[in-house]
Amino acid sequence: MTVLSVSHLSKCYANYASSLERFAGWFGAPVKPIEEFWPVKDVSFSVTAGEALGLIGQNGAGKSTLLKMITGTVRPTEGAAQVVGRISAILELGLGFNPEFTGRQNAFHAGGLMGLSQSRLAELMPHIEDFAEIGEFFDRPLRTYSSGMHARLAFALATADRPEVLIVDEVLSVGDSYFQHKSFDRIRSFKAAGTAIILVTHAMGDVRTLCDRVILLDKGHVLKDGPPDEVIDYYNALIAAKENEKLTVEQRREKDQWLYTRSGNKAVMVESIELTDSGSGASVKTALSGQSLTIRARITAKEAVPELVVGFMLKDRAGHVVWGTNTWHTNQVLSKLEPGDKVECRLRLSCALGPGSYGLSIALHTGDVHIDSNFDWIENVEVFDVINSTDPFFIGTSRLEHAFEIVR
Template structure:
């Protein structure tokens, strides 16, 4: 069942030579704008019941404008957005709140704007107050609130009743860790009971863990629409692309449906990566939890390079980062590579992982992150399984050395 249908949605802001010309344009007069800007242009997608959609993109990509068009707080220039049910949105911190009203008064006022009756709000008020957890401040003026307290009040009100569509635009990022966990638990419970979610955030970990699908916006257009791992990896590469004009991006699915992504200028390139048993030197496709492993990476310089950093990252099947580091942080930066120089890097590590499937990524760059001169960055260049045979049972992705001490 489709609960949201967006068709060719666009928004145009225009400047005119005079206020008179702008006024004439309102009535259909053929007045030409001196300047125009389209923050959202020709966007179409649909959202099914219970589906969680992530909207990502750099600042100015059009995310917030798109949400305002969907909720009706901004009228579209072209296209339509149809919502088949109730919608609740947290678009901007304090939107619809009066700084002179108390938290309780703002809950009644903003709740009324959401379409809730005063009688229904009176029933919900104890739950809103309890979830917000701001204590005596609930009856203090909003101007005395911190941004985190405003976020608590806004989220508690927006989720007081389960809507058909819940939109959250970055507002939770100002909250503390405890309230973020609490809020995401409520979002997950809503999703499990059929609420559709649209989440706008720069926290790509939240996108991977919560969303079924992700749309990447760039300059008001849909650049990519697909599975979280595919779109998030493409977005990471896109950020590097903007820093490196010659960088290219390629993606394909292989290795039992893991996404293989590669980007970079190839001024220095990875020739091969092998995952080996540290003792025998044999290739590993299935590792035993606790096994000693070696990642052998062979690299060749295609241009003269003053500095090279080699990085590695492990992700689980859901795309969550399990571990990562690079030679910048270990103080082993390579310097002055000439054309044709070859380097072999051997990373030795213990497979302190739980049962599951894992992807190994490798990156070649300068500085401490891959956006600094991204030479070669390969997501999931090696994919392997981990089994736990002979060791004590445990759950999770990390095998932590442990010892129980029981005192009676």
């Protein structure tokens, strides 16, 4: 069932030559503004019950304006947003809170603004206090709170009564690790119970973990709407592309459904990459857990570059990063490559992975991250399976050396 429907939603902020012209425009007079700014333009999507949607994009992409129109705190210029049931949102830290009120008073006050009755809030108050875990500060003025305590109170209030739609906008990033885990457990339980989730964050790991679908906003428009791995990989490549106008982005799905994303300015390129057994040198498509593997990458410089850093990264089937490093961090940066120079980079590693499918990515760049002078960056250039045929059964993506000791 669709619980949120956004149809051609747009917001325009206009500047007029005078306040009188602005006032006349409110009443439908044909007054043309001298300047218009559209932070959101013609955005449409829908969210079903139990679906988690990630909303990502760089600062200024229009995410916050879009959320404010969905929740009704900002009136759209065009289009409409329809919600079936109650919507609860944490858009800004302490939004609707009074710094002179105590946490308890703010919960009653802000909860009333959310549409909850005072009797219902009184019923929920012990649960809000228990979940926030701020102790005696719950009855102290909000001005004495840290940002983390603000986040605890705001989240505890917004999720005290399960809504049909829950919007979380970046606020959890200020909380401590314990509360972040606790909050995401509650979000997952709401999702399982049928609440639609809209998560706005720059933490792509959280998006991959929680979301079923991701929308990428850029300059107020929907640039991409699809599976998390596809949209996030495209977003990462887009960020790098904005650093260099010569950079290109290519994305496609292979027949095995792994997403292949390649970007770079092509000053240095990967010619071939192969995963092999370290002992025999044979190509590997299915590795044994614990096997010694070697990644061989052949690289050619197309232009003169002052330095080259080679990086590798492993992801699991869900797109979560399992491991990664590069030659910047191992102090093995190559310098002064000339056009036509060829390099073979070999990385030997123990396959300390659990059974499953994994994607190997490679990046050629300068500096410690690929955003600096991105030459060639390929997500999921190689996909391989790992099986366990020798060790006792275990779960997870990591094969940890272990030994039980039983004392009676």
